[in-house]
Amino acid sequence: DPPKDSCFCQLSGNIDECSCNINTVDHFNNIKVYPRLRSLLRKDYFRFFKVNLKRECPFWHDDSKCAMKYCHVLPCGEGEVPQGIKGEGGRSDEAKCEDKQLDYLNTTISEKMREDLVMWTAYDDALDDFCVKDDKDEEAEYVDLLLNPERYTGYKGTSANRIWNSIYLENCFRPKTFYSLYIPSHMLSNMCLEERVYYRAISGLHSSINIHLCANYLLSNSGLSLANPKGEWGPNLKEFQRRFSPETTNGEGPHWLRNLYFVYLLELRALAKAAKYLEHEKYYTGDEMEDFDTQMAVKDLLNVAQQFSGHFDESSMFTGSAQAKRLKTEFKEHFRNVTRIMDCVGCDKCKLWGKLQTRGLGTALKILFSQNLNHKLFRLQREEIVALFNAFGRLSTSIYKLDDFRQMLRGHDEL
Numbered sequence: 001d002p003p004k005d006s007c008f009c010q011l012s013g014n015i016d017e018c019s020c021n022i023n024t025v026d027h028f029n030n031i032k033v034y035p036r037l038r039s040l041l042r043k044d045y046f047r048f049f050k051v052n053l054k055r056e057c058p059f060w061h062d063d064s065k066c067a068m069k070y071c072h073v074l075p076c077g078e079g080e081v082p083q084g085i086k087g088e089g090g091r092s093d094e095a096k097c098e099d100k101q102l103d104y105l106n107t108t109i110s111e112k113m114r115e116d117l118v119m120w121t122a123y124d125d126a127l128d129d130f131c132v133k134d135d136k137d138e139e140a141e142y143v144d145l146l147l148n149p150e151r152y153t154g155y156k157g158t159s160a161n162r163i164w165n166s167i168y169l170e171n172c173f174r175p176k177t178f179y180s181l182y183i184p185s186h187m188l189s190n191m192c193l194e195e196r197v198y199y200r201a202i203s204g205l206h207s208s209i210n211i212h213l214c215a216n217y218l219l220s221n222s223g224l225s226l227a228n229p230k231g232e233w234g235p236n237l238k239e240f241q242r243r244f245s246p247e248t249t250n251g252e253g254p255h256w257l258r259n260l261y262f263v264y265l266l267e268l269r270a271l272a273k274a275a276k277y278l279e280h281e282k283y284y285t286g287d288e289m290e291d292f293d294t295q296m297a298v299k300d301l302l303n304v305a306q307q308f309s310g311h312f313d314e315s316s317m318f319t320g321s322a323q324a325k326r327l328k329t330e331f332k333e334h335f336r337n338v339t340r341i342m343d344c345v346g347c348d349k350c351k352l353w354g355k356l357q358t359r360g361l362g363t364a365l366k367i368l369f370s371q372n373l374n375h376k377l378f379r380l381q382r383e384e385i386v387a388l389f390n391a392f393g394r395l396s397t398s399i400y401k402l403d404d405f406r407q408m409l410r411g412h413d414e415l
C-alpha cells in the first residue's frame with residue numbers, strides 16, 4: 001500500500017519562487033491570519049458582493065446547467081443589503097449631496113478639469129486590465145456570501161472539465177508542443193518566471209476550489225429527510241486523497257498543493273503592498289460602529305501581513321526589455337480571458353465563487369504590477385476590495401483545512 005499521507009510527505013521545504021517554507025506559512029496562516037480573516041469576513045462590508053451571474057458565455061454555447069439544488073445562489077432581497085453599501089461607491093448621503101453640487105458645478109467645468117476627468121477615467125480603465133468587470137451591469141445583484149458558502153455542489157463532468165481545460169489549454173502560456181491538460185512540474189523550469197507565476201497562480205486557485213469541495217462535502221443525501229433537511233456536510237478524506245495523492249495524479253498532486261501556498265503568498269504580498277491605501281479606506285456601510293470596527297480589524301490584519309518576513313518578491317517580473325513589456329500585456333490578456341471564462345461556468349454557486357476569486361486574484365495582480373500605487377489617483381473599487389479580502393480568505397481557509405486533512409490521515413495511520 002502507498003503511504004497514507006503521501007499527499008503531505010512531499011509538502012515541505014521551500015515554496016517555489018519564494019523565499020519561505022511551507023511550515024512557516026502553515027504556522028503564520030493558521031495561528032495569525034485565519035482567525036482574523038474569519039471574523040473580518042463576517043462584517044457587513046465584506047459579506048455582500050455584487051455580481052452578474054447572468055452574463056452569456058462569450059466562448060461557446062452550453063446548456064448544461066447544474067440541476068442540483070446546491071448549485072443555486074440566493075440573491076439578496078430588497079432591504080437586506082445595508083443602504084450605505086448600495087449607495088454610489090458606498091458613501092454617505094452627505095457625500096452624495098456634495099456630488100450633486102459637483103454635478104451642478106460640472107456644467108461650468110473648466111477645460112483643465114475636464115481634461116483631468118478624462119485622464120482619471122482613462123487611468124481607471126488602464127489599471128483595471130486584469131479583470132473584466134460586471135458589477136455595473138444592469139443584471140448584477142448583491143449576494144450574501146455567508147448564506148451561499150463555497151462547498152461541494154456536484155458540478156463535474158464535461159462542463160466543469162471544459163472550463164478548466166480552456167483555462168489551462170487556451171489561456172495559459174505553455175510549452176508550445178505540449179498538449180496535456182496540466183503542465184508537469186518538471187517542465188516548468190523551461191518556462192520564464194512570469195509564465196511560471198501565471199501557471200502556479202491558476203493551479204493554486206484550482207487546488208483551493210477543490211480543497212473546499214472536499215472539506216465541505218455532501219456526506220449524506222439521505223440526510224435530506226425531515227430530520228436533516230439541509231443534508232450532512234463535512235470533510236471527505238477519500239475525495240481529498242483521490243485529488244491530491246501522487247498515486248492518482250501522476251505524481252502531480254503535491255505540486256498542486258504547493259501552488260496553493262504560492263498563490264497565497266502572492267495575495268498576501270498584494271495586501272501588504274497596498275496596506276497604506278487599504279488602511280485609509282472607510283469600509284462604509286452606514287453603521288458608524290460597525291464601520292469603525294471593520295476599519296480596526298482591517299488595520300490589524302494588514303499589520304500582521306506586513307510583519308511577514310518571507311514575502312513574494314514581484315520586483316523581478318516584467319522589468320527591462322521590450323519583451324518584458326509584451327509579456328505583461330499577454331499576462332493581462334490571458335488573465336482577463338480567465339475572468340470571462342467564468343461566465344461559462346454551468347453552476348451558479350461555482351460561478352459566484354469563481355468570479356469572486358478571479359476578481360480577487362486580478363486585484364492582487366493589479367496591485368503588484370501597478371507602477372502607480374502611491375499616486376493619488378490610484379483607486380480600488382468596493383467590489384475589488386471585497387473580492388481581494390474574500391479571495392485571500394478562501395486561500396487561507398484552504399491552508400487551514402489542509403491541516404485538518406493532515407490530522408485525519410495521521411489518525412488513520414495510528415489505527
Ligand SMILES: Cc1cc2nc3c(=O)[nH]c(=O)nc-3n(C[C@H](O)[C@H](O)[C@H](O)COP(=O)(O)OP(=O)(O)OC[C@H]3O[C@@H](n4cnc5c(N)ncnc54)[C@H](O)[C@@H]3O)c2cc1C
Pocket residue numbers: 150151152153154155156157160161163164181182202203204206207208209210213256257345349350351353354
Ligand atoms: C470555476 C470553477 C469553480 C468550481 N467550483 C466548484 C464548487 O464550488 N463546488 C464543487 O463541488 N465543484 C466546483 N467546481 C468543479 C470542480 O472544480 C471539478 O471540476 C469537479 O469536481 C470535477 O473534478 P475532476 O476530478 O474531474 O478534476 P478537475 O478539478 O475538473 O480537474 C481537471 C484536471 O485538471 C488537472 N488538475 C486538477 N487539479 C489541478 C491543479 N490544482 N493544478 C493543475 N492541474 C490540476 C487534473 O489533470 C484534472 O484531471 C468548479 C469548477 C470550476 C471550473
